[in-house]
Amino acid sequence: AASRMDKESMYKLGTLLELGEHVPLDYSHARTWYILAARGTGDEPHVRAQYKLGYFYEFGLGGESNMDKARKLYKLASEKFNADAQYKAAYFLEHGIGCERNMAEARKYYTLAANQNH
Template sequence: MKIIKKGIKVNYIKKLLLVLLVLTVLSFALYQRAANQGNASAQYNLGMMYEKGQGVIQNYVKAAKFYQKAADQGDAAAQNKLGFLYYSGQGVKQNYIKSAKLYQKASNQGNAVAQYNLGIMYEKGQGVTQNYVKAAKFYQKAADQGDAAAQANLGFMYEKGQGVIQNYVKAAKFYQKAANQGDTSAQNKLGFMYVKGQGVKQSNVKAKELFRKACDGGSEWGCKAYAILNKINTI
């Protein structure tokens, strides 16, 4: 009976995968038709399929082509995606200036990911003149929309006083927001703030809990810090 049940389960999975494949192929055909008619959303979705290799052979050049079509129509998500391809040099020649311009267009429409990406470029001085104030500004915009990576980066800027007045309390606040979303970098940084008592009341217990979460999330630093605090507590 166990063999029969296992066989039924395998057949079910095979059928499910076949159905998903058929649906993906049909989706591609529908998107292709709509894209040819100038539908920006369809052009964006085709770009996604080519970028991820979903239902088609992965092709960054074609992904960039369809993202460009949608971006030209003002699609913010496509502008952000195309900006990333220019940033990484996938399907197009790497060009930080074009990347920053596309991120700016998407950011102007409130795209949180583009705001975060533009913050990165201002922080590093890639495609734009390095400007910590502007970096913090764009991180803030994305953080206000709940972007965990932006919250973590903004926390770091408040901790170090880059682009903003140094403020450990605000740093801890933004680290906490990102940590609550599972951002391991924020969990580690907030953990160290609890160890040092910066912006929060000193607590090795809370620090250890944050390091444990970071460790569980795959952070090597989190695992090391957790192990060190465990040793200290057992001495």
């Protein structure tokens, strides 16, 4: 299914590779599948893949660390109501990671995440 560009299959394959479930652990290939899923397939991108890709960029999993890309991906996923991404976006804003510190925006994203029991 992943070869047919189904974003959910791409995300699931990325997860299997990230966790080393039923396949050897491979952050580099997991990152590739998350990139493809996060782009989407002509429709909406896979929001959880956007979050996971942000995490990979933040911590340099499967490639170079890139805080600016991580921040942008967290913001995109947070706009689609992903509570984990909302929390990460808030943290980046609070601490000025990949952006200027902005406590008002940080509070907004922390509140959005908290409203989803994060």
